[in-house]
Amino acid sequence: APDSPMSSSESVKSLTELVQQPCPPIETNKDGKPPEPSDPPASDSQPATPLPLSGHSALSIQELVAMSPELDTYGITKRVKEVLTDNNLAFRAASFSLGPCFRQAALCQLRAAPRSAVRIDGWQELQRDRRPSMALLLRGSTAVCRPCQRLFGETILGLTQGSVSDLLARPKPWHKLSLKGREPFVRMQLWLNDPNNVEKLMDMKRMEKKAYMKRRHSSVSDSQPCEPPSVGVDYSQGASPQPQHQLKKPRVVLAPEEKEALKRAYQQKPYPSPKTIEELATQLNLKTSTVINWFHNYRSRIRRELFIEEIQAGSQGQAGASDSPSARSGRAAPSSEGDSCDGVEATEGPGAADAEESGGPVAAAKSQGGPAAEVAAAPEEREEAPRPAEKTEPPPSGTPTPDIADDEGRPRAPRPPVEGPADGSGPVPNPAAAPAAGEDAATSAAPPGEGPCKALAGADRSSALPSTSAPAAARRASSLQSLFGLPEAVGARDSRDNPLRKKKAANLNSIIHRLEKAASREEPIEWEF
């Protein structure tokens, strides 16, 4: 309903403007968040926007959210992650997220033979001047960064680390989000459009550190003026820290077997009756509320998994002969637990149950396997041997639902009729959510490029691809869309020669791009060794 059809152009434009050149002047903002977590944040309901963002102009985010055009949540999270890693604000990992395999192999080989014989997948495809020098690699490999989700989440999104992690990992499609749920995405988009986004973050980081240092320093005399606002937990250290419970509910942790049992129950009946719930609770010796909560959470999370599958499938089209066996990310439903036979009835054993593991090669989405998920691609594999073997399905088992044997079954939930973006609003066709392997793009570094932001580096001739293109290019809503929305060119993958190889090369390029960027950075960040 909120989608005010038509006329969107105007609202979007105004919105865009605000977003685009919002007071270049500093940002100010109170911040000062680091010190006391005393923020009584939760309270912020609908009234003002006490959140992190400075109020500057009028519009509250909620208003922005209300008029925001459809956003590509998946693409946004993807870019956010890219920007953060590109700027050494990497998410996970202390060092670069470039796969340890690659780093290892590269360093090793470069050391051994500085200017030759480097055998790394994709290396040959790299233009000579794009090959990293050993120095670069060395520096890159030792670059360490601190910041991350917590900072970004609290500062930019006003959410806690865990929420951010979840959001970035499994964004729900825009049309399935409530107004509230869209807010974080709008904030992210706004942040992406902000030319100083990264700088601001780094500033925050610095400030936090400063505050931290100061705190330790001052420690000397002034003990901790910091109120131990903690509730009257009284440090009755007198006795063993046994006493105080109650106020600190222990957080229930379900045992794997219990989860198994619950999942089994779920498969039979996603919406158990109160009676069934009671039974389960009794059998498992759990509180009724726990069982209820579990079902709520499980349903919700299962649903989400379906969403992402939907997104990936859709965006990935089947065009290219892209390798990805896909099927479903290894993670898929929280079924990972796998058997865990652990005694317990083998009854009904759906059979199967072999652990799947191993996503396809370079599994599209994060696999979970490698440490550095994303970039992990470059799987060393010493010899870059052509590996004649049937490159077909290297994956284990047949591709069939790797996870829970049955699961999937049919007990599917009420499945709302996939209401597509049906809503009347026909406009804003939203140029597909191409996953595009492209990289760059996100680099918001450049100042407002303004209209012809054709920038598009890497891509270059890629457009060669016959097929698509045609009219598409024309309509290009470069104007508004590009400003507030998703640039994102269609990822026309030029298959041709071994696409897998190209992919690897692209990945390498991306890694190198990051290394160079980090290495050339003057000195804003510290390089730790």
Place this chain on the structure above:
DNA sequence: TATTAGTCAATAAT
């Protein structure tokens, strides 16, 4: 009242 959506926050996992 039952469910879903969104989050938090403790704690697991890397």
Place this chain on the structure above:
DNA sequence: ATTATTGACTAATA
């Protein structure tokens, strides 16, 4: 030190 997972809450809906 970070990121990921997940039981429990709080609103919003149906």
